[in-house]
Amino acid sequence: MTRPSFPDIPWPDTENGPRILGINPWITDFAAFNVWSRPVGLLACLDMLRNAGASVALMDCLDPTWEDIKWPAAGKYGTGHYPKKELELPDALSSMDRRYSRYGLPRDRVREALAAIDPPPDAVMVSSIMTYWYPGALDVLNIAAELWPDTPRILGGTYATLCTDHARKHANAHLIMQGTMENKSNWASIWAALNRPVPPLPDNAGLGLALDLYATPTYAPILGSRGCPFACEYCASRALYPRFTQGNAKAILNSIISEHTRGVRDFAFYDDALLVNPDCWLWPTLDGIQARNLDLRLHTPNAMHVRRLSLDVCHKLKQAGLTTVRLGLETTDFDNRHDVKLTRKEWEDGAHNLLESGFQLDDIGVYILFGLPGQNLDNVEQAVRHVRSFGFRPHLAHYTPIPGSPMFDEACKASPYPLADEPLCQNNSIWPCVPGNFDWDKARQWKYLLQGK
Ligand code: B12
Ligand code: SF4
Numbered sequence: 526m527t528r529p530s531f532p533d534i535p536w537p538d539t540e541n542g543p544r545i546l547g548i549n550p551w552i553t554d555f556a557a558f559n560v561w562s563r564p565v566g567l568l569a570c571l572d573m574l575r576n577a578g579a580s581v582a583l584m585d586c587l588d589p590t591w592e593d594i595k596w597p598a599a600g601k602y603g604t605g606h607y608p609k610k611e612l613e614l615p616d617a618l619s620s621m622d623r624r625y626s627r628y629g630l631p632r633d634r635v636r637e638a639l640a641a642i643d644p645p646p647d648a649v650m651v652s653s654i655m656t657y658w659y660p661g662a663l664d665v666l667n668i669a670a671e672l673w674p675d676t677p678r679i680l681g682g683t684y685a686t687l688c689t690d691h692a693r694k695h696a697n698a699h700l701i702m703q704g705t706m707e708n709k710s711n712w713a714s715i716w717a718a719l720n721r722p723v724p725p726l727p728d729n730a731g732l733g734l735a736l737d738l739y740a741t742p743t744y745a746p747i748l749g750s751r752g753c754p755f756a757c758e759y760c761a762s763r764a765l766y767p768r769f770t771q772g773n774a775k776a777i778l779n780s781i782i783s784e785h786t787r788g789v790r791d792f793a794f795y796d797d798a799l800l801v802n803p804d805c806w807l808w809p810t811l812d813g814i815q816a817r818n819l820d821l822r823l824h825t826p827n828a829m830h831v832r833r834l835s836l837d838v839c840h841k842l843k844q845a846g847l848t849t850v851r852l853g854l855e856t857t858d859f860d861n862r863h864d865v866k867l868t869r870k871e872w873e874d875g876a877h878n879l880l881e882s883g884f885q886l887d888d889i890g891v892y893i894l895f896g897l898p899g900q901n902l903d904n905v906e907q908a909v910r911h912v913r914s915f916g917f918r919p920h921l922a923h924y925t926p927i928p929g930s931p932m933f934d935e936a937c938k939a940s941p942y943p944l945a946d947e948p949l950c951q952n953n954s955i956w957p958c959v960p961g962n963f964d965w966d967k968a969r970q971w972k973y974l975l976q977g978k
Contacts (some may be wrong), residue, residue: 542578543719546639546646547571547738548669549585550653550661552628553612555621555954559605560826561793562587563746565734566682567652570706572735574715576727582646583738584639586629586661590740594630602822602849603744603791615660617942617949621963627661636668645673648719651698653684656927657952659692666697677718681706686765687928688948705751705766707731732772736784744791745784747823749777749806753797756931757864759897762797764929771802774809781810785819793824800833811845824849828892832867834875839882850884852876855894855922857908863897863932876915886916895971896924898932898939898958909974919975923953 549564564585571581587607589596597606609626618625649669653662662680669678681702685692692701700718702711707730716723727733736745752766781792799807814821823842828851852875856862859869879889893908894900905921912919926936926944928951933944939958942950956963 542580543647543721544580544582545571545574545648545650545719546642547581547583547650547652548665549583549587550651550658550665551586551630551632552607552655552658553625553660554628554658554952555623555625557607557609557626557628559587559607561604561744561746561791561824562654563734563736564652564654564682565746565748565795566654567650568734568736568738568746569731569748570650570652570681571738572733573707573727573730575735576730576733577724581735581738583735584635585739586635586665588630588739590630591634594634599743602824615949617947618952618955621955622965623954623963629661632664635665636672639668640672645676648677648679648715649673650679650681653680653682655925656684656688656948657950659684659688659695659948663696670697679715679718683761683765684948687761691946691948705731729773729776731770733776734780736780737787742784742787742789744793745781745789746795747777747781747792748772748795749810750796750798750801754801755798755865758932759863759894759924759927759930761927761930764927769798769801771805774806774813777806778810778813781814781821782817782819785821790820791822791824793826795827797827798830799825799827800830800838803838808841811841814845819846821846822848825851827851828853830865830867831875832865832871834878836878836881839878839884843882843884847884848888850879850889851920852889852891852917854891854908854912856904857911858904876917887918890918890920892920892922894924895921896953896956896959898926898935900924900958902959906974913977921971921975923956924958925953926951926957 547567549567571583575581596608599605607628609628611624611626614621614625651662651665653659662684666678666680678698679700679702680692680696680698685701686703689701689703700714704711706712706715707726712726713723731751732748734748750771752769753762754769756763823846831852831854854872855864891912893905895905909919926933936958937944942957944950944957950957
């Protein structure tokens with residue numbers, strides 16, 4: 526069933542359930558590119574709440590939403606740019622010689638649409654994806670507070686979880702939720718905020734996504750698992766979700782089929798550890814896609830573990846429709862890694878297996894970490910040349926110091942920025958841990974190197 530666009534959604538009928546409005550705020554950053562982005566955490570929360578009897582609606586400031594909104598044309602496989610409005614640089618970033626913008630829907634239009642909601646929602650739930658995008662979340666919370674001062678406002682997601690003290694100090698919210706909504710005490714506190722008895726947690730909590738809240742989606746996320754069994758030093762996966770939980774193939778396949786029926790052809794995996802224990806859900810899901818002959822493209826923007834790319838695995842992925850391949854190489858200094866062990870031989874075998882399975886060189890991108898505390902940038906250069914020698918596209922993954930990651934203290938020591946006190950300084954665009962920080966000339970040199978010039 527296709528729903529009409531926000532704000533024409535009549536709140537779907539529920540007997541006496543609360544009416545909950547989820548809001549995914551704007552991005553505020555120096556640059557933003559849509560790589561099949563969805564506020565998956567918020568969509569998981571709205572799915573749980575709906576399955577527990579609530580009526581839910583979504584305002585996604587990063588979705589075109591209305592037909593008359595000018596939106597840059599979609600790029601390859603549904604990725605693309607957002608419209609933007611330049612903002613003044615926040616004080617903490619005032620030394621940067623770069624433009625800073627709000628990305629997504631026009632602010633006035635969003636405010637107007639929210640103001641038209643009548644009667645007001647029973648609760649507003651605001652998500653936060655990157656810690657340093659918090660200004661958008663604070664702004665949306667302020668708008669909600671102006672419009673409906675008595676409606677409970679709840680903030681959750683990455684910023685709320687990893688920068689809780691900062692959020693408590695600055696966010697105009699009744700509840701700042703740290704961690705997953707499906708944990709017992711968080712689940713209870715949501716219903717306490719709504720002044721309702723706590724219902725049982727629905728099946729598939731934390732893995733089901735309310736994707737139908739998008740009226741005309743052109744792409745969709747797939748979430749087959751939560752967490753990661755590894756503990757790389759620069760990563761906050763453990764702090765966000767300390768376990769590793771895998772979903773149920775039938776539910777995942779149904780979600781793909783339902784989006785495919787609505788016309789979606791591009792699907793992006795959001796899993797941290799896609800290829801770990803693939804018999805659990807990945808292979809049965811891919812078998813289901815093939816058995817139904819679904820014409821679709823699968824994408825792995827979040828990178829796969831190269832050492833798991835045996836020839837058999839590569840063939841399976843290719844046959845099911847994997848198109849955009851992103852690999853986590855991180856460095857070619859194989860003896861000094863800060864992450865999942867990967868030997869040179871494993872890397873080379875994985876790379877050859879992909880090529881032998883028929884993937885297009887153009888669709889294979891390889892992430893190389895740039896800007897770790899104390900990193901010798903000559904090694905980054907070597908890694909770029911090495912990746913290019915395979916014909917793959919090197920991508921610099923600019924290091925983001927993240928609270929809750931094992932490397933965060935070291936990053937704080939290496940950076941002139943107050944990383945722990947001001948999440949805006951965790952933005953990888955400022956090269957927070959590179960001596961001298963961001964510099965246009967150096968950025969240009971890296972760009973040329975990546976392009977092989
Ligand atoms: C998928 C993913 C991506 C995707 C899509 C991201 C998107 N949606 O736009 C892609 C590949 C594009 C991406 C890119 C990047 N990512 Co990323 N990404 C992720 C990943 C793996 C999963 C996020 C997710 O959806 N999880 C599943 C949901 C269900 O979990 P959740 O969000 O935690 O939600 C739960 C709770 O938080 C809570 N909750 C969530 N929202 C709300 C709202 C309310 C109101 C409430 C009450 C509760 C609540 O309940 C939810 C259900 O349990 C996370 C790591 C992780 N394990 O979370 C990194 C992560 C968010 N990414 C990260 C980084 C660094 C990046 C990049 C900068 C990488 C790089 N160097 O280039 C880029 C920049 C992104 C950009 N400019 O667009 C960091 C965060 C950094 C930060 N400072 O915040 C993370 C944490 C990974 C890490 N390294 O540790 N990413
Ligand atoms: S970087 Fe990837 S493999 Fe390492 S802990 Fe994070 S999610 Fe897991």
